[in-house]
Amino acid sequence: MGGKTILVIDAGTTSVRAMLFARDGTCLGVEARELAQSYPRPGWVEQDAAEIWTSSLACARAMVERAGGAERIAGLGIANQRETVIFWSKRTGAPLAPAIVWQDRRTAEMCAQLEEAGYEAAVQAKTGLLLDPYFSASKIAWALANWPDVAGAGDDLAVGTVESWLIFKLTGGLHVSDASNAARTALMDINAGRWDAGLCDLFGVAPRTLPEIVDCAGRIGETEAFGAPIPICGVAGDQQAAAIGQSCLSPGATKATYGTGAFVLTNTGAEARASTNRLLTTIAWQIGGTRAYALEGSVFVAGSLVKWLRDALGLLATAEETEALARSVPDNAGLYLVPALVGLGAPWWRPEARGALAGLNFGATRAHVARAALEAQSYQTHDLMTAFAADGAEWRELRIDGGMAANAWLAQDLSDMLGVEVERPHFIETTALGAAMLAGVGSGLFATLDEAAAMRGRVDRFAPAMAGETRAARLDGWRRAVESVLN
Numbered sequence: 001m002g003g004k005t006i007l008v009i010d011a012g013t014t015s016v017r018a019m020l021f022a023r024d025g026t027c028l029g030v031e032a033r034e035l036a037q038s039y040p041r042p043g044w045v046e047q048d049a050a051e052i053w054t055s056s057l058a059c060a061r062a063m064v065e066r067a068g069g070a071e072r073i074a075g076l077g078i079a080n081q082r083e084t085v086i087f088w089s090k091r092t093g094a095p096l097a098p099a100i101v102w103q104d105r106r107t108a109e110m111c112a113q114l115e116e117a118g119y120e121a122a123v124q125a126k127t128g129l130l131l132d133p134y135f136s137a138s139k140i141a142w143a144l145a146n147w148p149d150v151a152g153a154g155d156d157l158a159v160g161t162v163e164s165w166l167i168f169k170l171t172g173g174l175h176v177s178d179a180s181n182a183a184r185t186a187l188m189d190i191n192a193g194r195w196d197a198g199l200c201d202l203f204g205v206a207p208r209t210l211p212e213i214v215d216c217a218g219r220i221g222e223t224e225a226f227g228a229p230i231p232i233c234g235v236a237g238d239q240q241a242a243a244i245g246q247s248c249l250s251p252g253a254t255k256a257t258y259g260t261g262a263f264v265l266t267n268t269g270a271e272a273r274a275s276t277n278r279l280l281t282t283i284a285w286q287i288g289g290t291r292a293y294a295l296e297g298s299v300f301v302a303g304s305l306v307k308w309l310r311d312a313l314g315l316l317a318t319a320e321e322t323e324a325l326a327r328s329v330p331d332n333a334g335l336y337l338v339p340a341l342v343g344l345g346a347p348w349w350r351p352e353a354r355g356a357l358a359g360l361n362f363g364a365t366r367a368h369v370a371r372a373a374l375e376a377q378s379y380q381t382h383d384l385m386t387a388f389a390a391d392g393a394e395w396r397e398l399r400i401d402g403g404m405a406a407n408a409w410l411a412q413d414l415s416d417m418l419g420v421e422v423e424r425p426h427f428i429e430t431t432a433l434g435a436a437m438l439a440g441v442g443s444g445l446f447a448t449l450d451e452a453a454a455m456r457g458r459v460d461r462f463a464p465a466m467a468g469e470t471r472a473a474r475l476d477g478w479r480r481a482v483e484s485v486l487n
């Protein structure tokens, strides 16, 4: 194995990337492509499944070339945007419909009706999730009811999340999903580790159209798409992969990823802890049939708020500019931005809520709006911290990553508002690193994830420094702004 590298595909919401890692965690190369987003109606978000595949393949090919050929690669790891569903033909391998993206809210009414009919407790008990359009099940039900090509495909229909689609294409027909991704569909019994017949029935999904659930590390499959065979050895949803890449390997360890949305996961070990505070219980990984679990808080709008200020409002030239703007003013001038642009996720779960900019006054400038957008991330994370603590998961520190974590003002503000130390790795691509760690274990380069954690490099630390009164006043302003949105 000596000298062999690990190839990773990170198929995210806004871009797909391939990366090459040395065994010591050094990143040897990156190739990325933007992914087109389509918004056919208000609240709908679709992508082209064929593009997810062809862009992933093109990026991976560039990295195989960088490695000096497929024979120099020990294994392939995959991390992916979760919950997004793809429908394809088992026979031809062609997509039958657009991919319905995790952010899509078209099934809000269906979920509300199921909730009114009293199904949420059963869904939560089995899946650890809630009745919300975010999860795959209602999206699959919608496609079966509204897209004749999907409904009419019968036994030829394959349904899967993004990793399942990529593995099918890479292997020429293997239909599997890893446990961490399957756990996000709302069709899996996360304690039993299999599809749940009752839930499949509730959402009208035929189990034969679903992939086989497999481990996150091991000999998952083999691809011949790169000249010589490469084993597929590691697979996980991107947020679970980031938790692994941040070495959140023992109970209590917590990470927050600030990308398009913000996703906070606390490791709860072998215990699938049920939340009484509207957090999610999810599978962190499954290796050798043994599952580790996490509590998760999912916030739908994080970096996408900055992108919206830049692209839709023209308020910013670049996302990075928010840092200098936030530093240029002494406070938020009373402005609070509640980023409920696609409803509110954890801990509120209000798909119909819409955003607000509260406290507008003539003293407010572009810099204050930018600062309010960054502060909103700290407040949302603070609300999650309160919910996690109430579920018995206290944060001792927070490990942050994602595109927005590059913002050092935000990293300090998070530490100030949470009152805990914030840790940010120098190598910020923790999602890809986590997939590489899984593939390292799956290919036998490492015996365990703990051993693979040596791949994580150095970190920067941010310690809380804000006066208690300032913190309390800001939290109070935020609370009032959120209440106005919820009511």
Ligand SMILES: Nc1ncnc2c1ncn2[C@@H]1O[C@H](COP(=O)(O)OP(=O)(O)O)[C@@H](O)[C@H]1O
Pocket: 012, 013, 014, 015, 258, 259, 260, 261, 302, 303, 304, 305, 306, 307, 319, 320, 321, 322, 323, 402, 403, 404, 405, 406, 407
């Ligand atoms: N320095 C920055 N300050 C604030 N936001 C940023 C900064 N850099 C990037 N972002 C935001 O982070 C997001 C990109 O993060 P990334 O992790 O690549 O997203 P994803 O994986 O969800 O596609 C964008 O929405 C962008 O607006």
Ligand SMILES: O=P(O)(O)OC[C@H](O)CO
Pocket: 011, 012, 013, 014, 080, 081, 082, 083, 102, 237, 238, 239, 259, 260, 261
């Ligand atoms: O693509 P990201 O990094 O925004 O992650 C999306 C999540 O997996 C959605 O649950």
